[in-house]
Amino acid sequence: MAAEKNPFAKFLTHFTKGHVLFHEGDEGEDMYIIRSGQVAIRKRVPHGDIVVAVLEKGDFFGEMAMLERIPRTAGAEMVEDGDLIVIGSEIFGDMVKGNPEIAVRMLRKYSLRLRETTKQIEELAAKAEGAVAAAPPSGATMERPTQEPAKPAAPQQTLPEPAPRPEP
Numbered sequence: 001m002a003a004e005k006n007p008f009a010k011f012l013t014h015f016t017k018g019h020v021l022f023h024e025g026d027e028g029e030d031m032y033i034i035r036s037g038q039v040a041i042r043k044r045v046p047h048g049d050i051v052v053a054v055l056e057k058g059d060f061f062g063e064m065a066m067l068e069r070i071p072r073t074a075g076a077e078m079v080e081d082g083d084l085i086v087i088g089s090e091i092f093g094d095m096v097k098g099n100p101e102i103a104v105r106m107l108r109k110y111s112l113r114l115r116e117t118t119k120q121i122e123e124l125a126a127k128a129e130g131a132v133a134a135a136p137p138s139g140a141t142m143e144r145p146t147q148e149p150a151k152p153a154a155p156q157q158t159l160p161e162p163a164p165r166p167e168p
Contacts, residue, residue, distance in 0.1 A: 008033070008085045015084060021062075021076040028065025028072050030086050034058065037082015042075040054079060060109070066092065 012035065015021065022028060024044050032039070034057050041053040041061060052074065055061055065072045066089045087095070096103050 008035075011085045011087055011091070012083055013086050015078045015082060017078050017080045019078045021078065021084075022072050023075045024072055026065075026072045026075075028062055028070075030088050031060060031063040031066045031092060032076070033060045033085040033087070035083040035085060037084075038079035039082070039084075040077050040079050042077060043073075044075075049075070060106070063092075063106070 015037070021032065021039070024042070034055055036057055039055045039059075039061065040051045041055065042049045043052045061076060062072070064070070
C-alpha cells in the first residue's frame with residue numbers, strides 16, 4: 001500500500017494473533033479500523049470474560065473512550081493476525097472535518113449497533129420474564145399440596161375444514 005494511494009497507510013499497524021490491544025478500564029486515546037484480521041471485544045463479568053463481539057474488515061472500535069475521554073468499556077484482542085488503522089483523537093477530528101462522509105458512515109454503524117443491542121435486550125427481557133413466570137413464588141416450597149386428582153380436560157373442539165373452492 002503506497003501512502004499516495006491510501007491516505008491511511010501511515011496509520012496502518014500489523015498485530016499478531018493473541019495481541020491484547022487494550023483492557024477494559026484502560027485510558028483510550030486511539031480508535032481502530034480493521035483492514036484485515038479479526039478482533040474480539042471482551043467484557044468482564046463476575047466469573048471471567050465474555051466475548052461480546054468479533055469484528056472484522058471494515059469494522060471500527062475504541063472510539064467511545066477516544067471521543068468521550070472515558071476509560072475503555074471493554075477490552076480488545078486480536079483473534080488472528082491482522083492490520084489495523086490506528087487513529088488518535090486529534091487526527092480523527094481533522095479527518096472528519098476534511099471528509100464528513102466518515103461521520104455519516106459511523107452514524108450508520110452506530111444505528112445498526114443500537115438496533116442489535118435493543119434486540120438483545122428484548123431477547124434477554126423475554127427470557128427473564130419466562131424464568132420469573134416458571135419460578136415458584138417467593139417463599140413457596142417445592143412440596144405439592146394434597147388435593148383431589150385433576151379432572152380430565154374438556155374435549156377439544158375442532159373447526160370444520162373449509163369447503164374447496166371451485167376452479168375458475
